[in-house]
Amino acid sequence: MDLQFTDKELAFRDEVRAFLAAELPAELAAKVRRGATLEKADHDRWHAILNARGWLAATWPVDFGGPGWTPVQRHIFEEESARAHAPRIVPFGLAMLGPVLIRFGSKAQQEEYLPRILDGSDWWCQGYSEPGAGSDLASLRTRAVREGDHYVINGQKTWTTLGQHANRIFCLVRTDPQVKPQAGISFILVDLDTPGIEMRPIKLIEGGHEVNEVFFTDVKVPVENLVGEENSGWTIAKFLLTHERTNIAGTGFSTQALEEVKALARARRVNGRRLIDDPLYAARLAQVEIDLEAMKITNLRMLARAQKTGQPGVESSILKIKGTVIRQELNDLARRALGPAAAPFPAEALAGNAAVAPEEHRADAARYFNNRKLSIFGGSNEIQRNILTKAMLEL
Template sequence: MDLSFTPEEQKFREEIRAWVKENLPKEISHKVHNALELTRDDLQGWARILGKKGWLGYGWPKEFGGPGWTAIQRHLFEEETALAGAPRIVPFGPVMVAPVIMAFGNAEQQKRFLPGIASGEVWWSQGYSEPGSGSDLASVKTKAERKGDKYIVNGQKTWTTLGQYGDWMFNLVRTSNEGKPQTGISFLLLDMKSPGVTVRPIKLLDGGHEVNEVFFDNVEVPAENLIGEENKGWTYAKHLLSHERTNIADVNRAKRELERLKRIARSEGVYDDQRFRDEIAKLEVDIVALEMMVLRVLSAATSGKNSLDVAGLLKIRGSEIQQRYSELMMLAGGPYSLPLIREAMEAGWQGDFPGGNPAFAPLASTFFNMRKTTIYGGSNEVQRNIVAQTVLG
């Protein structure tokens, strides 16, 4: 196993770093480095910049318009963009549904949907979780009934991240109640501007609007929007979830946030406290270990060996690390972590923090928001069972 980068890979890294420095808007980078709220324009603006370069679908093969990078090149791209303060690519289009369309969609669907994803012009949402059907996705109840050349969809999805911005949704729907629950699920692409689609916000504790409920009332979906075969959607969903769980690990964001934690600790004078330094050191060791796990996978892929399917392991460790660094930031900030008045924040109140340092805003809400990471994408308890069965038999 070789964990070092070749001269060619180092040159590639330098090229990515130079391009990002030249093209990433400074105001967006500032927001990301200081955990300030990103608007839709921020997120989609960066997506369009990448799309124009041909890098929004940075993991795509050349045959579908991607750069055709190796696994290591993709890792280096992710690392350099994260450290530079670029927003995370909203994954629902380029990272999640696109690989499903490439693998299981027909040529017409690929021609129709992939260009809008690659350019960043079309915003996709994920229609998986339902009330009572989160980690147990096989129990979804949203129904799609075939009538002629269309499906009639009725039901509800919940926790739809950034669904208020969605143009299209990839949707798990029930098309049969016969046999095992997994065998009656289909994978539909749904235009969110269709009559009968209602998006209702779920307000979080900090007043933010990140997630939504989505209701379907006799929504008509052309049958040509069915991916693959009817009642085979569970297979396609599992393919997609492997991309989601790997994406959740996000080791490169953890490295960036570790540096932010150190800045806050120094600002508040707790960096020299031995016990607090010990906690930072333990976190840093775990981040390095997570990165080594990622590099092991990349090394195996480069050498052509079959690596252990570690999507579940990456999700478990990555999500726990996210919770730990958000908790340590809040502890370091002390009383400055607590107040959150959204209107004041939007008016620039964060300048009242020590030294006008916006890195403190808003630490408590980030801490509470990160509680979700060990639940979504398949709860860590379920992932541990899957890993145990896979590794131990």
């Protein structure tokens, strides 16, 4: 297997770099670089720029408005975007629901929703996890009971990322409680303006508002919002999660983070010497770089396979496990490099405090705390190991 980019792929990389240099707004890149919270308007602005170029829906076929990129081209775009500090593309409509509708949706659903995802008319959020049903997703209890031409939904979803910006949510709901858990689940689309829906913010440990909980009380949803067949939601959920887990790995983000940690370690001095010259710190830095390079090779191997099969396989769990562990290790190395300056002081407490991190690293502590979630969401790493042992090792 040739893991080197072809001349055509290298030319595409040059095209991506030129586009980012010309079209990525400097103020957006600056916000990403210093870890500032991106507002909905920031995401919408970047999405519109990419959509105008035809590069927004990287995983979609040309017939549905995507660029028709190969998996390797998508990999190059993600790597270069991370290196340029571009905002990460919000995945829920584009990388999750879009591929689901293309694969399982009706023609009417594709015609109605896909263009609205592209032009920004709809912002989707994900209704999977529930209290008591996170990694054990099959134990979800939100019910959808059919009454004539509607389903009536009652229940609760939690950890709904960026739901405060959304106008629609795609949900897994239980439509048959009498069969085994996986067999009685359906996938349904819900307008968040429907009466009976309440969204409440969840404040995170670093003080941000990124996730929410959503309550459904006698919410009436048209039957035509069901995706696929009733009780076939588990198959759709697994398909979606495969795309989500590949996305979580974040090879490009880790590559950029590694360069930033190295620069920080070269600049910081501890007991009169550069931190990067400390044997213990240097050993941890070297190990995470080795792991990242190994994951890049694994990623390219999987991309080569995906070019033949058209979609990622169960191996996406490997990327999810290693990718999240690497990102968390890089977060920890950055925090340790800053020492006392990593403390996430409120802005008003910074005046006169000598232990203040450089501006571009003042979000490192908040990022460390926030990214503890990486090894949990999208199916915890423990669950991913179970998937791999069953599917690949047949244990």
